[in-house]
Amino acid sequence: MGGSARHSGVLGRDNPLGQSQFQRLSQKMLDISGDRGVLKDVIREGAGDLVTPDASVLVKYSGYLEHMDKPFDSNCFRKTPRLMKLGEDITLWGMELGLLSMRKGELARFLFKPTYAYGALGCPPLIPPNATVLFEIELLDFLDSAESDKFCALTAEQQDQFPLQKVLKVATTEKDLGNYLFRQNRFYDAKVRYKQALLLLHRRLVPAEEQHLVEATKLLILLNLSLVYLKLHRPSTALRYGEQALVIDQKNAKALFRCGQACVLLTDYEQARDFLVRAQKEQPFNHDINNELKKLASYYRDYMDREKEMCHRMFASRENGSTVGEH
Incomplete structure (x- = not known):
């Protein structure tokens, strides 16, 4: 998806106001959870209907921690599409809410607060406790399997x-x-x-x-x-x-x-x-x-x-049998 280049470009190091990278990014993002726990920024618009609950979605995605220019988990960085079913295969509450706000073909960036991501415990050793994470998600397709x-x-x-x-x-x-x-x-x-x-x-x-x-x-x-x-x-x-x-x-x-x-x-x-x-x-x-x-x-x-080999053996066997009979 080329996420690391886009990520480092948006979250540049220059910061005259002393804000963190994610704080600066969040200022232009839309609150889709109602409590600013899940924020969204559309990179490329999609088309058609919104994803329906219980749908099966085909997605590419990558996740980042603050101050990191590469995905925090090589298993999370999905260069190839992955088919997932809402309500079953998705473990992050924030990702599920984010997908429900997307349309086919859409590419979007999301900030998930800890309660919508990995919580107070994190996911050691990769994700620290109480971590806000950035996800870039591309919705390739979805099917209303329900x-x-x-x-x-x-x-x-x-x-x-x-x-x-x-x-x-x-x-x-x-x-x-x-x-x-x-x-x-x-x-x-x-x-x-x-x-x-x-x-x-x-x-x-x-x-x-x-x-x-x-x-x-x-x-x-x-x-x-x-x-x-x-x-x-x-x-x-x-x-x-x-x-x-x-x-x-x-x-x-x-x-x-x-x-x-x-x-x-x-x-x-x-x-x-x-x-x-x-x-x-x-x-x-x-x-x-x-x-x-x-x-x-x-x-x-x-x-x-x-x-041919089988026929040769068969006739050879017969010839040998005839010879023995004559003697």
């Missing part, structure tokens, strides 16, 4: 009372949650979210004129299910979902590629070649597809060599 969970808990009859756009929104939320879990290598949990999304769409009776909206969302989910089952080492299931995606779009390169990968793992090399050649036809310069075809050629050569 809304989705409530909808999924309804019966099929109750869900049918809602408009199609509501069902598509919940299915997309489930898919996106699955994507975040997938990126954290939580493949089983991702699979559960993807299957829930697919179930919502299967339950729905859709007028013909709106079917294309459902098919477009379903295609993405089927592609993700095919991939996650490859990661779970279940190629036959991955192949089944890939083929379902091809029913929707028979020229979809990702679906063809997933099916080809599954067939390679199943050692059905002829079928794998068929899928991969079709995928290459759709995307001739796709690096992954071309590499998979090269690997397939190598696997096939090894397979044929083993077949």
